[in-house]
Amino acid sequence: xxxxxxxxxxxxxxxxxxxxxxxxxxxxxxxxxxxxxxxxxxxxxxxxxxxxxxxxxxxxxxxxxxxxxxxxxxxxxxxxxxxxxxxxxxxxxxxxxxxxxxxxxxxxxxxxxxxxxxxxxxxxxxxxxxxxxxxxxxxxxxxxxxxxxxxxxxxxxx
Amino acid sequence: xxxxxxxxxxxxxxxxxxxxxxxxxxxxxxxxxxxxxxxxxxxxxxxxxxxxxxxxxxxxxxxxxxxxxxxxxxxxxxxxxxxxxxxxxxxxxxxxxxxxxxxxxxxxxxxxxxxxxxxxxxxxxxxxxxxxxxxxxxxxxxxxxxxxxxxxxxxxxxxxxxxxxxxxxxxxxxxxxxxxxxxxxxxxxxxxxxxxxxxxxxxxxxxxxxxxxxxxxxxxxxxxxxxxxxxxxxxxxxxxxxxxxxxxxxxxxxxxxxxxxxxxxxxxxxxxxxxxxxxxxxxxxxxxxxxxxxxxxxxxxxxxxxxxxxxxxxxxxxxxxx
Numbered sequence: 001x002x003x004x005x006x007x008x009x010x011x012x013x014x015x016x017x018x019x020x021x022x023x024x025x026x027x028x029x030x031x032x033x034x035x036x037x038x039x040x041x042x043x044x045x046x047x048x049x050x051x052x053x054x055x056x057x058x059x060x061x062x063x064x065x066x067x068x069x070x071x072x073x074x075x076x077x078x079x080x081x082x083x084x085x086x087x088x089x090x091x092x093x094x095x096x097x098x099x100x101x102x103x104x105x106x107x108x109x110x111x112x113x114x115x116x117x118x119x120x121x122x123x124x125x126x127x128x129x130x131x132x133x134x135x136x137x138x139x140x141x142x143x144x145x146x147x148x149x150x151x152x153x154x155x156x157x158x
Numbered sequence: 159x160x161x162x163x164x165x166x167x168x169x170x171x172x173x174x175x176x177x178x179x180x181x182x183x184x185x186x187x188x189x190x191x192x193x194x195x196x197x198x199x200x201x202x203x204x205x206x207x208x209x210x211x212x213x214x215x216x217x218x219x220x221x222x223x224x225x226x227x228x229x230x231x232x233x234x235x236x237x238x239x240x241x242x243x244x245x246x247x248x249x250x251x252x253x254x255x256x257x258x259x260x261x262x263x264x265x266x267x268x269x270x271x272x273x274x275x276x277x278x279x280x281x282x283x284x285x286x287x288x289x290x291x292x293x294x295x296x297x298x299x300x301x302x303x304x305x306x307x308x309x310x311x312x313x314x315x316x317x318x319x320x321x322x323x324x325x326x327x328x329x330x331x332x333x334x335x336x337x338x339x340x341x342x343x344x345x346x347x348x349x350x351x352x353x354x355x356x357x358x359x360x361x362x363x364x365x366x367x368x369x370x371x372x373x374x375x376x377x378x379x380x381x382x383x384x385x386x387x388x389x390x391x392x393x394x395x396x397x398x399x400x401x402x403x404x405x406x407x408x409x410x411x412x413x414x415x416x417x418x419x420x421x422x423x424x425x426x427x428x429x430x431x432x433x434x435x436x437x438x439x440x441x442x443x444x445x446x447x448x449x450x451x452x453x454x455x456x457x458x459x460x461x462x463x464x465x466x467x468x469x470x471x472x473x474x475x476x477x478x479x480x
């Protein structure tokens with residue numbers, strides 16, 4: 001499967017950078033293109049870890065919820081049972097895995113008020129959330145000094 | 159892209175009751191929450207340098223142009239340097255979406271002016287002048303300006319009201335569950351301080367929202383998040399550790415210097431615990447702003463795209479001692 005996904009994303013990014021970007025002179029369009037190139041780079045670097053990350057995060061989330069089960073209301077535990085009865089197979093489509101992951105994260109979001117009242121389980125929860133931040137497959141580029149300040153400025157505008 | 163040139167010309171022709179020519183119209187790359195269009199309006203022998211701030215189809219913030227216009231008009235009666243508002247279209251009948259037209263103020267915008275190439279003493283003087291303006295905003299007599307009729311006074315519960323507001327915004331825009339933010343909001347609710355007084359809060363005060371001419375501030379910009387609330391809200395925003403590169407000068411203008419200066423200027427006391435609480439709220443707000451942008455991006459209403467703010471989530475967990 002060549003060019004593979006990484007090669008395709010990398011090639012698209014290179015062409016946009018070397019062929020298209022030099023001809024984009026409008027400040028707004030150039031700024032948008034610059035941001036999209038950064039996003040493409042992040043996607044190229046992280047896409048291959050997505051399925052593994054979703055599986056790991058879903059499993060860790062399920063562990064937290066199962067531990068917190070005695071403190072959760074009946075409706076939430078019933079939904080948890082239903083979700084855990086339908087864990088996707090190892091060879092499932094990534095979209096199926098994504099939906100399973102989303103359902104568990106939704107249950108966790110609802111369970112937070114009960115969990116934070118229990119110090120031991122709260123530590124388990126925070127430990128998982130911190131590990132999740134470390135493993136997250138895409139990175140956010142922090143704001144940096146921008147030489148093209150643009151803005152609402154007569155000096156820059158002219 | 160310049161499809162607003164003709165309707166803008168018609169609008170200003172109506173306002174000035176004479177033919178107006180629109181020239182040099184261009185959209186700037188600055189401003190993530192509003193479209194900023196710079197242009198010259200020529201009529202008779204006059205030429206005005208103006209800016210039209212139009213609501214975008216999608217934004218990182220949902221705010222009310224009517225409130226912003228009312229506050230700007232009220233503040234023109236004070237000695238605060240604010241943009242001069244020329245014309246207002248709140249319904250969008252002129253340019254398709256609500257728009258404010260203002261004079262283009264003198265000066266340049268530099269978000270990192272405090273950490274630029276100027277000598278430290280010059281930058282420190284600049285910091286005193288910039289954050290002195292924040293103190294002056296907090297000293298505005300909003301009652302006598304009639305702003306109590308435009309803005310709601312949240313009273314001593316300003317902190318909890320702010321959590322309510324940002325939780326509402328989160329629910330409105332989140333594309334997926336956010337347990338990290340649920341943990342942070344639980345902490346915020348359990349530790350919310352009482353507001354000692356109600357002041358005019360700018361909501362996004364920073365060096366990037368003032369214009370500079372030399373080392374003088376000519377105008378304070380971006381009043382779209384202005385509201386009434388706890389003065390510690392702005393103090394928490396400007397001492398947010400995540401934004402240190404914008405607000406601090408290492409060793410000489412650290413948060414303790416800023417807060418002491420503000421207290422001297424306002425005569426109000428600083429509650430360090432409240433400042434920390436509002437630091438946390440500031441980053442919750444930033445996270446929701448990123449998620450708002452991503453919601454609009456997925457809906458094809460915003461051109462900018464941000465990765466999930468997981469780094470911010472880590473900082474928030476640190477800040478609440480989780």
